[in-house]
Amino acid sequence: MARTESDREDLYEEFRSATKKWELKLTDEDSPIVLGIRKDNRLSLYFGPDPCFHYDSHNLLLRAFKDGALFRTQGHTLARLVRTRTAETTTLNRTDLAPADLTQFLNDMNSRITEFLNAIAEKKYRIVRTNSDEEHLNEAANRLQEIGQFQNPLAPAYPTKRK
Secondary structure: OOOOOOOOEEEEHHHEEEEEEEEEEOOOOOOOOEEEEEOOOOOOEEEOOOOEEEEEOOOOOOEEEOOOEEEOOOOOOEEEEEEEEEOOOOEEEEEEEOEEEEHHHHHHHHHHHHHHHHHOOOOOEEEEEEEHHHHHHHHHHHHHHHHHHOOOOOOOOOOOOOO
């Protein structure tokens, strides 16, 4: 685990694992949005460095970064992971979200995605950089549309060594 972290300066350039990616500038947004699909068909959406959401190939949420915390799927909820640093140590503190907190998180996520999809549908964006075409951008937008329709939009829990 890194001892220090720095702000992400160029998310598009850093997102090297994406085989299809777009940096978009929405008419009503200051920060660019980066959307990408990896070779294994996982989908990632960055609203700047925070928030960002990462989905599996079935459009289920794997992990996210929001309000300075990392969130990771547990299958039925999300674990909120926060680093606490001292001069000597770094500790990763974990808290599973309560049902009300999970609902709020998912509502916030879906609201951001809906705003993004509305801007795409209304052509209120410009492509700043891409390594793909607009047809693939529409396919990625269709995948994002599915996310809000899931009863449980969380991917299965990551396998761990703990029993």
